Amino acid sequence: MKTLNLNKKRLVAGTLALFTLSLPATAAGWAPLLADDDEEEEEKEPVPEEERTQYLFVHDADIHTGTGEVLRGASLLAKDGKVVEIGYDIEVPGVHYFQDVPEEERDFRTRTLDARGMRVYPGIVAISSSGLTGTGGDFRDSIDPFSQNMVLGLAAGITTTGQGRAAVKLKRYVELEPPLPYDFDGIVLSESTYTSVSYTSSASRRSTREKMVRTAEYLREYRRWQEDVKRDKELKEPDKRGVDSNLLSILDGSTFGRFRADDRDDLLAIARLAQEFNFRPIIEGCREGWTVADELGRAGAMAVVTPRERRDKDERLVAEGGSSIENAAILSRAGVQVAVVPQSQGISLDGIVGRDIMHLPVEVGFAIRGGLSDELALASITTVPARMMGVGHRVGTLEVGKDADLIVTDGDLLHYQTFVQYTVIDGQVVYDKQEELFFSHIRPRDEVELPPENPLDSGENPEEESAEEEPAVEEPPASADE
Amino acid sequence: MILNTLLMAASPLLATTPDVLAIQVGRAETVSDGTIPNAVILVEDGKITVVGEDLPIERGIPVVDLGPDSVAWPGLVNCYSRHGLDSRAGNDSRPGVRASAELYPSPKTYHELLELGVTTVGLYPAGNGIPGRAAAVRPTGETVEEMLVADDVYLKVLLRANSASKKMIRDGFEEADKYKEEVAKAREKWEKEKEKAEKEKKKKEEDRDPEKMNVGPFVPPEPKPEALAFQQLRDGELKALVSVTSAADYLHWTDSFGEEEFGWDLRIPASRNLDIFHVKRDIGSRGVRVVMEPTMSLHPNTRRLRNLPAELAESGAKLVLVPRSDGMADQRDWRHDTAGLVWAGLDRGTALRAMTLEPAELMGLGERLGSLSAGKDANILFFDGDPFEPGTELEAVMLEGEVVHGEMR
Numbered sequence: 001m002k003t004l005n006l007n008k009k010r011l012v013a014g015t016l017a018l019f020t021l022s023l024p025a026t027a028a029g030w031a032p033l034l035a036d037d038d039e040e041e042e043e044k045e046p047v048p049e050e051e052r053t054q055y056l057f058v059h060d061a062d063i064h065t066g067t068g069e070v071l072r073g074a075s076l077l078a079k080d081g082k083v084v085e086i087g088y089d090i091e092v093p094g095v096h097y098f099q100d101v102p103e104e105e106r107d108f109r110t111r112t113l114d115a116r117g118m119r120v121y122p123g124i125v126a127i128s129s130s131g132l133t134g135t136g137g138d139f140r141d142s143i144d145p146f147s148q149n150m151v152l153g154l155a156a157g158i159t160t161t162g163q164g165r166a167a168v169k170l171k172r173y174v175e176l177e178p179p180l181p182y183d184f185d186g187i188v189l190s191e192s193t194y195t196s197v198s199y200t201s202s203a204s205r206r207s208t209r210e211k212m213v214r215t216a217e218y219l220r221e222y223r224r225w226q227e228d229v230k231r232d233k234e235l236k237e238p239d240k241r242g243v244d245s246n247l248l249s250i251l252d253g254s255t256f257g258r259f260r261a262d263d264r265d266d267l268l269a270i271a272r273l274a275q276e277f278n279f280r281p282i283i284e285g286c287r288e289g290w291t292v293a294d295e296l297g298r299a300g301a302m303a304v305v306t307p308r309e310r311r312d313k314d315e316r317l318v319a320e321g322g323s324s325i326e327n328a329a330i331l332s333r334a335g336v337q338v339a340v341v342p343q344s345q346g347i348s349l350d351g352i353v354g355r356d357i358m359h360l361p362v363e364v365g366f367a368i369r370g371g372l373s374d375e376l377a378l379a380s381i382t383t384v385p386a387r388m389m390g391v392g393h394r395v396g397t398l399e400v401g402k403d404a405d406l407i408v409t410d411g412d413l414l415h416y417q418t419f420v421q422y423t424v425i426d427g428q429v430v431y432d433k434q435e436e437l438f439f440s441h442i443r444p445r446d447e448v449e450l451p452p453e454n455p456l457d458s459g460e461n462p463e464e465e466s467a468e469e470e471p472a473v474e475e476p477p478a479s480a481d482e
Numbered sequence: 483m484i485l486n487t488l489l490m491a492a493s494p495l496l497a498t499t500p501d502v503l504a505i506q507v508g509r510a511e512t513v514s515d516g517t518i519p520n521a522v523i524l525v526e527d528g529k530i531t532v533v534g535e536d537l538p539i540e541r542g543i544p545v546v547d548l549g550p551d552s553v554a555w556p557g558l559v560n561c562y563s564r565h566g567l568d569s570r571a572g573n574d575s576r577p578g579v580r581a582s583a584e585l586y587p588s589p590k591t592y593h594e595l596l597e598l599g600v601t602t603v604g605l606y607p608a609g610n611g612i613p614g615r616a617a618a619v620r621p622t623g624e625t626v627e628e629m630l631v632a633d634d635v636y637l638k639v640l641l642r643a644n645s646a647s648k649k650m651i652r653d654g655f656e657e658a659d660k661y662k663e664e665v666a667k668a669r670e671k672w673e674k675e676k677e678k679a680e681k682e683k684k685k686k687e688e689d690r691d692p693e694k695m696n697v698g699p700f701v702p703p704e705p706k707p708e709a710l711a712f713q714q715l716r717d718g719e720l721k722a723l724v725s726v727t728s729a730a731d732y733l734h735w736t737d738s739f740g741e742e743e744f745g746w747d748l749r750i751p752a753s754r755n756l757d758i759f760h761v762k763r764d765i766g767s768r769g770v771r772v773v774m775e776p777t778m779s780l781h782p783n784t785r786r787l788r789n790l791p792a793e794l795a796e797s798g799a800k801l802v803l804v805p806r807s808d809g810m811a812d813q814r815d816w817r818h819d820t821a822g823l824v825w826a827g828l829d830r831g832t833a834l835r836a837m838t839l840e841p842a843e844l845m846g847l848g849e850r851l852g853s854l855s856a857g858k859d860a861n862i863l864f865f866d867g868d869p870f871e872p873g874t875e876l877e878a879v880m881l882e883g884e885v886v887h888g889e890m891r
Contacts, residue, residue: 134643134730141645144730146760148783173733175763184737437784 046104061115066397078404081426123159297334329371514853528883557601557861561841575611578707592621635845661709766798
């Protein structure tokens with residue numbers, strides 16, 4: 001699938017008209033053709049791979065952009081890891097033009113991915129996981145881009161994940177021909193994506209609220225000072241004593257505050273705090289969120305839920321409570337953005353299948369069962385978690401200018417039977433189901449694509465049947481003797 | 483010498499090894515010049531002078547004919563060992579330390595190696611990070627001087643995929659840069675002083691200040707061990723042997739030094755689930771040596787056997803094989819373990835080279851050791867058959883012209 005579909009015909013004079021077009025990849029490839037014959041004698045050094053523009057052309061797929069649109073039989077072009085075009089009739093260098101430039105003279109390399117009959121989705125974003133990209137905090141210097149867990153994460157369609165406070169890409173090392181240096185700097189999208197706030201015990205509530213008051217006061221003073229200092233340059237910066245820098249980053253909007261709460265009372269308290277201090281909380285757990293969805297919606301809360309979680313309500317309380325399969329749907333209807341995580345956030349190859357980070361789409365399936373729309377279900381594992389980590393401008397949807405992180409599936413992503421066939425990160429194919437040991441034997445790709453060899457049921461073609469039956473009579477089954 | 487030769491010619495039994503000796507073997511696997519059938523090896527003053535097929539032997543030179551089944555190999559070179567050194571590995575990172583400093587000559591301990599055909603041993607210092615410099619020794623002798631073949635044969639480096647480890651490499655080169663600046667500054671200062679001295683000399687005799695006139699030769703400031711080691715790496719005076727345990731380690735290693743150019747080889751312990759095959763093409767394209775044990779690995783998390791030494795060699799890496807451990811049992815099995823890899827697909831010539839010439843070249847001793855060719859030390863093993871076949875015995879071991887083990891019959 002990585003081979004180029006090259007037109008072998010020699011360049012004829014008529015195609016010189018192409019020169020007038022201002023195309024992205026000009027230069028090196030064309031210079032010798034334009035030059036005089038005698039000057040052409042010099043042997044040209046092939047263009048170094050790292051200086052070439054890298055294209056990936058994913059064609060003929062149903063593209064689910066994640067923004068609500070589905071483009072049937074469309075194509076996507078990635079250039080140096082970014083999406084540059086999505087749609088129809090995309091002109092691709094090396095495929096539709098420049099195909100006669102010898103490979104070594106090109107200042108670009110085009111790889112194609114035939115996704116005929118398949119679907120393309122944005123790569124899945126796991127809001128939190130563990131063990132996919134190594135254990136260390138300093139990912140740039142400790143990532144294991146060969147680890148089995150990373151490959152399994154990619155097999156599950158995950159391209160970006162929150163690990164600790166960082167947002168990290170599952171940048172697997174791929175040995176390309178010719179080789180490209182590994183992109184160490186592209187691993188971490190964001191170092192710190194959120195600030196944890198504890199607000200469930202009465203003591204933590206009191207102290208957090210006190211700090212919030214002081215911090216908000218400081219922020220007001222600081223903003224006033226910012227205005228005043230323009231007029232009076234001597235004015236002193238407001239006193240920063242007693243200001244919590246973590247809370248400050250929440251209140252000034254540079255990070256999201258992340259809370260862990262499940263009970264109705266706690267959720268209401270967080271909603272009140274958020275409204276009082278005017279910030280948008282992310283609430284992990286949010287089990288009883290469905291009972292106070294309107295309040296959470298009004299507070300602009302976002303929730304990270306596990307639809308399969310089950311817990312009875314506290315019988316001492318009169319109000320509604322406990323878990324509900326409708327949680328995600330009800331929260332969404334109230335305007336709460338919902339992201340989904342499974343029960344276990346690592347890769348687990350034992351215990352009950354389907355509850356670990358590899359099964360995000362399955363987990364989402366239960367939210368759909370509870371009434372969540374397909375579109376919001378997809379958003380809950382792509383757009384919403386990307387936004388919650390503050391990396392929504394890079395990943396989460398397929399749009400021009402964003403990172404070319406995508407998955408190619410053999411069916412509806414949210415269907416239990418669907419497999420991820422390819423995973424692409426930064427315009428590079430980093431997972432191919434047929435190339436790995438894990439799932440290659442389950443419904444291998446060729447069988448999926450080819451029409452069945454014998455379209456007839458047995459008995460529909462009587463001539464063939466009788467021809468086969470005759471020798472069977474002569475050789476009685478071995479079991480009959482025993 | 484003539485007298486000596488005459489005496490020797492008279493007695494076919496060799497009580498001591500003569501200065502000149504011609505040895506006839508059924509086959510000599512020279513490593514550097516292929517396999518020579520019916521080979522004659524002429525040894526003179528501890529060196530090999532000629533190796534060739536059916537060479538005429540000058541009258542008077544004692545001849546030992548080992549018969550048509552005999553096979554000669556160059557002496558084995560184990561470049562990665564701590565044989566006879568302290569088994570309690572330290573935890574220090576000291577690039578200035580030499581393994582020869584802890585060498586404790588013990589003829590008995592090292593003779594065990596000679597009996598197995600190991601004629602050169604590379605001893606490395608134990609520790610973490612950059613534990614120090616390895617030494618090449620001959621496994622015989624009563625003093626350090628007698629044993630030592632060469633010092634500083636490689637700088638041992640351990641690199642793991644973490645920021646501390648990578649920082650160590652980056653800092654090392656930075657230290658070398660700083661030291662270079664320091665030297666430049668010191669030289670500038672010295673030159674100024676010299677200039678002043680010249681001026682002083684031109685003055686009239688009564689005005690001269692004799693103290694100012696005396697400027698000695700330039701003495702560069704003393705470098706830190708880190709600075710010195712990395713400076714030597716850059717200058718090509720020292721090579722690094724970098725221990726990595728996984729493909730990730732290797733990737734972070736190549737990232738750690740960036741654009742710096744210097745000589746390095748790899749030490750990759752052949753573990754069960756080794757995943758180094760992910761980067762075999764990159765390793766191969768760099769043409770570096772890989773020091774491994776002759777064992778098969780399993781494809782990670784499967785039961786599929788992989789012959790990683792063979793895979794790496796096929797990708798272009800230069801293979802060096804070392805015994806599985808310093809334990810005597812593993813040392814004894816070294817040849818048979820390697821034969822196992824050959825049986826599983828490793829090229830025979832590569833396997834032999836990996837135990838002889840390649841480790842010698844790794845230690846910068848390729849000119850002196852590692853093959854049966856004219857001008858090299860006469861470190862020769864004599865077998866009674868194919869050494870890669872089970873049941874073949876090592877009949878005699880010659881170290882620098884002396885038969886140090888067994889008998890040549």
